[in-house]
Amino acid sequence: MAQAAVDDILREAAGRHARGELDGAARLYRKVLAQRPGDPNALNLLGLLERQRGDLPRALELGGKAVAARPDSPIFLANYGATLAEAGRLAEAVRVLEAALTRRPEDPVTLRNLGQALTTLGQPAAALAPLRRAAALAPEAPEPWLALAHALREAGEPGAAEAARRVLAVPGLAPAVAAGAQFLLAALGEAAAPDRAPAGYVRELFDQYAPRFDADLQDRLGYRTPALLAALLRRAGVAADGTRRVLDLGCGTGLSGVALKPFAMRLVGLDLSPRMLAEARRRGIYDALEEADLLDWLPRHPGRFDLVAAADVLNYLGDLGPALAAMAAALAPGGVAAFSVEAGEDAAFALGPGLRYRHDPAHVARLAAAAGFTELVREEAVLREERGAPVRGVLFVLRHGGA
Numbered sequence: 158m159a160q161a162a163v164d165d166i167l168r169e170a171a172g173r174h175a176r177g178e179l180d181g182a183a184r185l186y187r188k189v190l191a192q193r194p195g196d197p198n199a200l201n202l203l204g205l206l207e208r209q210r211g212d213l214p215r216a217l218e219l220g221g222k223a224v225a226a227r228p229d230s231p232i233f234l235a236n237y238g239a240t241l242a243e244a245g246r247l248a249e250a251v252r253v254l255e256a257a258l259t260r261r262p263e264d265p266v267t268l269r270n271l272g273q274a275l276t277t278l279g280q281p282a283a284a285l286a287p288l289r290r291a292a293a294l295a296p297e298a299p300e301p302w303l304a305l306a307h308a309l310r311e312a313g314e315p316g317a318a319e320a321a322r323r324v325l326a327v328p329g330l331a332p333a334v335a336a337g338a339q340f341l342l343a344a345l346g347e348a349a350a351p352d353r354a355p356a357g358y359v360r361e362l363f364d365q366y367a368p369r370f371d372a373d374l375q376d377r378l379g380y381r382t383p384a385l386l387a388a389l390l391r392r393a394g395v396a397a398d399g400t401r402r403v404l405d406l407g408c409g410t411g412l413s414g415v416a417l418k419p420f421a422m423r424l425v426g427l428d429l430s431p432r433m434l435a436e437a438r439r440r441g442i443y444d445a446l447e448e449a450d451l452l453d454w455l456p457r458h459p460g461r462f463d464l465v466a467a468a469d470v471l472n473y474l475g476d477l478g479p480a481l482a483a484m485a486a487a488l489a490p491g492g493v494a495a496f497s498v499e500a501g502e503d504a505a506f507a508l509g510p511g512l513r514y515r516h517d518p519a520h521v522a523r524l525a526a527a528a529g530f531t532e533l534v535r536e537e538a539v540l541r542e543e544r545g546a547p548v549r550g551v552l553f554v555l556r557h558g559g560a
Contacts, residue, residue: 163192167199179206197226201233204240211432213244213368224253231261238267242274245369250274258287265295273304281311292323299327299334306341310510318347333357343508350508354473356429356450363409363430370410370436380541382468382497383416386552390464390495393533393554395420401463404487406451406496407470411437417466418442425462427454455483462487467496469540472513475506477521481528490558494530497540500549511543518551530555 170185186203189196204219220237227233238253254271258264272288275281288308291301306320324330324338336355342348363370391397397419405414408426410433418424426443428434434446447454451470465484474480477498484494501507501515509515522532533554540550 163189163196167196167202170199171202174202174206179210182206195222195226197223197230197233200226201230201236205236208240208243211435213240216240217244229260231257231264231267234260235264235267235270238274239270242270242277243365243368247274247278247369251278263294265291265298265301268294269301269304272301272308276304276308276311281308282314284308285312285314292320296323297327299324299330299338302327303334303338303341306338310341310345318342318345321345321347333361337361340512344510344512350475350506350514352474352476354512354514359473360429360431363428364432366433368432368436370412370433380412380469381538382540382550382552383413385536385538385540386413386466386468386495386497386554387416387419389534389536389552389554390420390493393493395464395493395495395554402461402489403464403466404462405443406465406467406484407473408437408443408446409433411440411442413466413468414440414442416468417464420464427451452479452483455487459486460489463489463492465492465494467494469497471496472499472515475508475514477506477516478524478527481524481530485528485530485557488557492557493533494525494555494557495553497538497550497552499540500537500551516551521551521553525553525555528557530557 166185167189170182170189174182183203183206186199189199200219201223204216204223207219208216217240220240223233224237234253234257238250238257241250241253251271251274254267254274257267268287268291272284272291275284285308288301288305292305295301302320302323306317309317309320321338321341325335337358339348340355340358343350399419400422401420402423403417403421405417405424405426408414408428414424414426414437423444424442426437426446427449429450431448434448437443438446465487471477471480488494498516498521499513501517504517505520506514506516525532533556536552538550538552539547541548
């Protein structure tokens with residue numbers, strides 16, 4: 158095939174890609190690569206497309222090949238760095254994004270990606286300069302301002318609320334972005350706390366977190382909640398005999414499912430985040446995985462389960478009354494609920510600076526009783542660490558309805 162004809166196919170592929178016709182664009186990119194196997198533009202664009210579709214291993218492979226073919230291309234470096242960040246390879250991402258910026262220093266998207274990677278790496282102070290520059294270069298874009306607000310909060314610097322308000326001042330702001338900025342203002346004490354974290358905010362948070370979730374929680378934060386809940390269930394007399402229909406609320410990548418599997422004849426996982434669910438699916442331990450909000454999904458499945466567990470899920474809800482009532486409705490008579498909350502005091506619930514809710518355990522117990530639960534056992538626990546300090550929590554195991 159003549160080179161001009163291949164170039165035409167590549168342009169057509171890019172046009173379809175821009176219109177959101179991902180399957181058609183992918184076929185044409187592959188056709189180009191069949192004719193010119195090392196074509197860096199096709200490799201880069203197909204890598205971007207695979208990242209959009211959530212296939213990060215394939216996106217990394219293609220982006221790496223594009224950079225190898227043209228190591229001085231700021232566009233290829235920027236795209237590959239963004240993919241590395243999304244895959245949780247943050248230190249590599251920082252190096253590649255910095256290399257892109259040495260060649261194209263005024264790219265606001267790459268500056269923002271660098272700042273977000275540094276913030277996630279635990280270096281929010283270093284993130285401030287690129288994020289401020291990104292916001293200055295694209296003052297009408299909400300994303301740099303929101304990333305800057307989070308970095309300022311993480312760094313303990315003034316100005317986080319002002320940056321969040323700049324997000325809300327952007328014309329035509331998407332509702333999910335607006336809700337995230339408003340939620341941050343509430344966590345900063347600059348607005349009233351809503352009854353729950355916005356579902357879109359939670360979905361995006363955990364979509365971004367999915368590739369590094371297990372390593373972060375287990376290796377860096379000493380995450381223990383699923384194992385603690387499973388041990389408490391056993392002490393409450395719930396046998397790990399593989400006879401129960403078990404629902405893992407907010408199943409994430411399946412860490413909690415591993416702890417719950419011994420109790421289950423059938424194990425169902427529920428989560429808002431499609432990327433978390435993709436990671437959970439790879440474990441091969443669930444009989445079904447559902448993408449939904451628990452408050453929407455539970456009432457549609459009355460009496461379906463014998464055990465409903467929620468490890469580090471209810472801390473994204475403020476008022477737990479609706480959630481406990483929904484859990485009760487989804488349980489068969491005599492079914493068991495097991496869950497954790499982060500411990501608070503002096504208020505029924507409060508939104509903490511970590512953007513999670515803390516709950517007064519006594520108030521949770523009253524809500525549980527109102528939903529028809531009998532408390533089997535309650536235990537204080539350290540759920541994980543945050544910024545080097547233990548996160549105090551309380552574990553509950555409750556029985557609903559008949560014995």
